[in-house]
């Protein structure tokens with residue numbers, strides 16, 4: 001039986017990845033850095049199928065000891081601070097949780113050779129894309145979060161080349177689900193539109209709805225993470241749908257599928273966009289399709305439809 005260790009199992013991606021790997025017959029150990037209950041795993045009905053441990057992923061010694069005890073075949077490094085907005089509020093914390101954890105995990109892996117590891121990268125590293133971005137597109141990070149993720153990407157490449165380790169980064173574009181935190185924009189929009197459809201007279205206040213993102217479905221994306229570790233050669237890949245759309249499109253569709261006209265319920269203004277956000281994010285998925293053999297099944301339309309259905313049915317995705 002193959003063994004996987006998911007560092008940061010309590011988040012959206014960790015929980016769906018645990019479900020995917022358990023379905024493939026893996027033994028799954030998952031870590032979290034705090035004592036908070038594993039609510040997402042509970043929602044997926046998986047809490048009693050996963051061995052849970054507490055771990056500070058920035059502590060090299062603690063990670064090393066956990067690897068020695070669990071002896072996983074595969075490690076998925078998914079912990080960290082994942083909100084761009086929150087990284088502006090706590091830049092040092094964002095660097096420690098993302099770059100610090102990457103450094104510690106890579107060092108622990110260097111002392112435990114033969115274990116493959118996936119690291120979660122971010123499309124935010126590219127900044128505004130002029131052309132659809134691939135893994136050779138230069139980075140232009142625009143937030144403390146993106147800067148920390150840029151460090152992660154290059155540190156993983158450095159270890160792969162210097163020490164011949166099977167470590168790689170999936171550069172993840174936006175990926176959504178009902179397990180997303182309530183402060184992420186898709187959850188804000190779908191939750192509000194659903195309440196309005198049920199009779200609430202609230203207004204949804206959004207500000208600038210012109211930024212363009214490639215919106216995917218998190219349960220699809222975790223399958224790509226797993227495929228990356230099953231390859232003989234470690235390589236970085238873009239994980240995205242290949243279709244980008246403005247936030248305005250997502251808003252319009254979210255209200256339309258509920259039979260509402262978004263213009264009756266949403267306050268926005270595109271004339272004073274914040275200077276610190278990435279405006280255009282496009283992905284080049286050709287290498288992912290050709291060499292990884294993975295294509296997203298759900299694009300922005302499916303994301304909105306599925307989020308709306310899950311919200312209505314109270315399902316976890």
Ligand SMILES: Nc1nc2c(ncn2[C@@H]2O[C@H](COP(=O)(O)OP(=O)(O)O[C@H]3O[C@H](CO)[C@@H](O)[C@H](O)[C@@H]3O)[C@@H](O)[C@H]2O)c(=O)[nH]1
Pocket residue numbers: 082083084085121122123124172173174175183184185186188205206207208209211212213247277278281
């Ligand atoms: N108008 C408006 N836009 C918003 C709001 N909140 C967020 N946005 C915009 O909506 C987009 C997505 O924002 P979030 O859902 O907050 O996600 P994020 O923290 O920016 O980044 C997510 O995606 C990245 C990949 O693009 C991931 O790397 C990151 O971890 C995270 O999952 C961004 O363009 C952001 O500026 C809001 O209240 N109003």
